[in-house]
Amino acid sequence: MxxxxxxxxxxxxxxxxxxxxxxxxxxxxxxxxxxxxxAASRLTTQDATLWGPDAEPEASIRLAWTTLHETSRPLLAEIDALAAELRAEGVDRVVLAGMGGSSLAPEVICATAGVPLVVLDTTDPGQVAEALAGDLRRTVLVVSSKSGSTVETDSHRRIFESAFAQDGIDAGSRIVVVTDPGSPLAALAEEAGYRKVFLADPHVGGRYSALTAFGLVPAGLAGADIAGLLDDAAAAAGRLAAxxxxxxxxxxxxxxxxxxxxxxxxxxxxxxxxxxxxxxxxxxxxxxxxxxxxxxxxxxxxxxxxxxxxxxxxxxxxxxxxxxxxxxxxxxxxxxxxxxxxxxxxxxxxxxxxxxGINPFDQPDVEAAKKAARALLDEQSPAGPAVTPTLVDGPVEVYASGGSWLSPGVATVADALRALLAATPDHGYVAVQAYLDRIDDASIALLRTELARRCGVQTTFGWGPRFLHSTGQYHKGGHQNGVFLQVTGAVDADLPVPGRPYTLGELQRAQALGDGQVLAEHGRPVLRLHLTDRIAGLSHLIKAVQEVKA
Known part of the structure; x- marks a missing residue:
């Protein structure tokens, strides 16, 4: 029906x-x-009592998305005006620094519209370096963070600001900010004199923000038809409220x-x-x-x-x-x-x-991985079993945590993969998490289909650290029947983060180890395969997967 x-x-x-x-x-x-x-009409009128008294405080400040097809209209003229100014200055390359809700929606909008948008939702030095290698004289950087303190996005801002300056470009004129009112990023942008600050509706959570400034600003600057997007949402709104x-x-x-x-x-x-x-x-x-x-x-x-x-x-x-x-x-x-x-x-x-019977507007388990990563960066927490590999198979180091699911007799990557799949509970799932370059290492995504075909259980694939702002909540807070395959890689050319005591490669490593540590503390099996040589390691890993019996 x-x-x-x-x-x-x-x-x-x-x-x-x-x-x-x-x-x-x-x-x-x-x-x-x-x-x-x-329920539908009460949701439309932003009734925060729909999810019970415990959820009401959070829901009361997270429901303005139901009317964004109307309330976001004034943004259109501002975005159009800025886009025209930039084009007149020869600036037509848009780079978006944002994580989770700050990047996923504009990426879909632009890809669907067929307009180019460079998305940085990574801490991989190679991928960020590739974005830096584009023509900076034609580039505007959109720095998008609801909290105004997202570590990945702040790192991108610092790196690009330094690169603009080194190229003799006034960095302030090339940085556009999207954030919530009163955030640290809003204050910084005003102090630094950035080109434009768009303040988003603070009563919309990040994952519901597709039709706020977070979705519309980067997509509109890139050339997508954002007015049509709001029109289509408006056409649906009345029926969805019934x-x-x-x-x-x-x-x-x-x-x-x-x-x-x-x-x-x-x-x-x-x-x-x-x-x-x-x-x-x-x-x-x-x-x-x-x-x-x-x-x-x-x-x-x-x-x-x-x-x-x-x-x-x-x-x-x-x-x-x-x-x-x-x-x-x-x-x-x-x-x-x-x-x-x-x-x-x-x-x-x-x-x-x-x-x-849950609150759909909070994310109680996301912060744990962030804290673990920060502790590793600050050297306040030992890396534990991640320091010494369980075994080394050619260009791949094997690390295991989260219980005794990996037997002492395991000698190869293929053996370790078999053990991980064998540890998957009935009706469980396998999560593949790649802390690599989404462009140069794209072939790793083949692991999802190959493993799913062989193990017969649902298998997800996520690019790290991007998935930490997405499925990372479910991994810790949802049904506890997942097993986790992390893939990390050696960094050939690292990038320092100006004004910070770490590099992008160090941040990427800390994020992988921190999340793996939290998953292991939840009793979940975690297998980390570290590619000491990315090209040779990827080839070795794919061959190992093919050795796993279908």
Missing amino acids: STEIRSSESHAAIAVDIVHSGLAADAAPLADQLVGER DDADNPAVRLAAALGAAHATGAEKVVLADTGSGITGFADWAEQLIAESTGKEGTGLLPVAVEGPDAPGFADARDDATPVAVGPAQGDARISTTGSLGGQFLLWEYATALVGRLL
Whole structure:
């Protein structure tokens, strides 16, 4: 069954199809429950009591996203004016420094629109160096941080500010800031005389911020049609606010909630011709950080397509969702414009939070990995078992933590991988976490499909440290049935962070070790494979994976 809404332009229509008849039947009572509770209309009017008294203080300052299609309109003229000024000065290359909600939405917007945007959501020195190697005389840096203190983003700002100065460019004229009012970054930007400061709505959390300045400023400067994006969201808004069982967000929330109640705690997202590029990467953060807490939640699994392992062969612990027309084994499909899909999934995720009995607006387990990384950087905490490798196999060092799951007889990378997969609980998952260069080391993403095909359990892939601002919350706060494969690599040419006592490579290493330490403290098996030579190590690792029996 399906529900859809349409604006005056057919491309703006959004629809939710619950393809699987059994799931549709299970979802119907939950949809009726949400309708009876007037959950959609109360969400639209920003009723902070929807998630219970414990969540109310946080929810009361996190619900302004329901009206962003209206309240963000004044930004359009400001962004257009700045874009015109920059183009007149010959500045047409946009580099975005931001993590999580500050980068995921603009990356999807620009990729879908086909306009170039260089995204820095990494601490890998090679990837940052490649961004620096572009024509700085044509470059504007957008520094985007809600808190104003994000360590990765602050590092990028410092590095680019220094590079501009070394090139004889007035750094202040080339830096644009997006942050919340009163943040340290806002104060710094004013003091430093940066080109422009956009203050975002502080009553919108990062993962719900696609239609705030965090999504619109970098995308608009890059040339995307952000007015059309708001138009499409506006076309969907009225229907998503309606208290009836045909509301697409109600149906999607009810279907996901019903699936979770039967043990399908994973949501496998595959694009099936939506016309949107990279939507699952944005939805991943929204779903995982919003629902993965208190030992429950929905784990999003972004896959390569409807024929990919994890989607085509999904077991009863997962719900395959097509972003686009229903194909293959999809149980749910969502179709429509990007602006409409943003709002649809935000509504549905908030409503799922009500069904699961959790607060969808906090992230109680994210800070632990940050603290561990800071302690390692400050040398206040020993690196523990990460210092000495368990074994060395050619260009790969093997480290194991999180219990005694790796037996003393293990001698190769392939052996270690077999042991990790064997430690995966029933209905568990494997998380591959690559602290590498997303451009030069892109082939590592093949590990997701290869491991998923061989182990038969849901397998996720994340670039570190970007996933720490996304699925990292679920890993510690959600269902505790994951095993973790970290891949780190030697740094050939490191980059110092001006004004800080560490380099990017040191920060990257601390983030990997810190997160692994926290996961191990949660009793989760963690296998870290360190590539002492990235090219040879990647080749060795891929061969080792192929040795693991399918």
